[in-house]
Amino acid sequence: MGLLVDGNWQDKWYDTSKSGGRFERQASQFRNWITADGSPGPTGEGGFKAGAGRYCLYVSLACPWAHRTLIFRRLKRLEGLIDVFVVDPRMGEEGWVFGDFPGATPDGANGARRLYEVYLKAKPGVTTRVTVPALWDKERGTIVSNESAEIIRMFNSAFDGLTDERSDFYPEPLRAEIDALNARVYERVNNGVYRAGFATSQDAYAEAFRALFDELDTLDARLADRRFLMGPEITEADIRLFTTLVRFDAVYVGHFKCNRRRIADYEHLSGYLRDLFQTPGIGETVNFAHIKTHYYWSHPTINPTRIIPEGPELDLEAPHGRERLG
């Protein structure tokens, strides 16, 4: 775990000393957008036109943020257009590296050994954390974006002219409601588990823990009479929640001490998680070996022995009976 400072790699854990033990996630730095015609997107500069084979994605199969982009790539049928390179789940003193863990790949675009080399190629002298996902442009030799929330929006529409896939996970009439829900879920759930797990004071942990479980209760109630968060159809909000829920019982309950309840114990969230897992294109992107190995191996301040638990047994394949909900 570390970061680049003026282009130099420094092996450093998150600094929580100035925030009362609270983990504060830094904003992503590369914020350009791929668009259908290459015009600029909401942030950054233009010149990133959608094209087959021009872009590739660096991901970890362990990472919930990168996982969003993998699901969108699949649901939007972009596999033939955008290659994926998968880092080793064991993130050590050199940060993310390309290694030999089963299911990891070499860097087929830049031949790097460590992901930070790719960041340096994009911007020599940069000061940044080196995170996944990162969307690479082979033509311009730079990172288009390392912000998953924006990469999934690009995938949702920018390549539609090149595929026959017209599904829309961010439909116009639902946008305001999706944005509002995303904001709560990001703060309290997606990032909430990290705020609990990376807290270095009891108060910071307790604060994150309570907000997380209060929000899970609210979401559970919301799902009592609707199949997905916005109703009968899957939207971006579901995919964003899914990648946290699917890691919850396997990792966050134990490793991040998010243990008031398991997802399996929730009346509606449990079936909802199974429903999404069994949706074609979604379950196939889940790799529990990468997920468990990453968290339990890569955070020595939390788990110094690096022992990876054998359990739990999960039954995500079980029937969920949610089709009848509108």
Ligand SMILES: N[C@@H](CCC(=O)N[C@@H](CS)C(=O)NCC(=O)O)C(=O)O
């Ligand atoms: N805001 C980013 C966050 C990405 C992120 O933090 N990824 C983690 C993996 S789960 C990472 O690469 N962490 C390495 C680090 O912070 O040094 C996004 O959503 O794309």
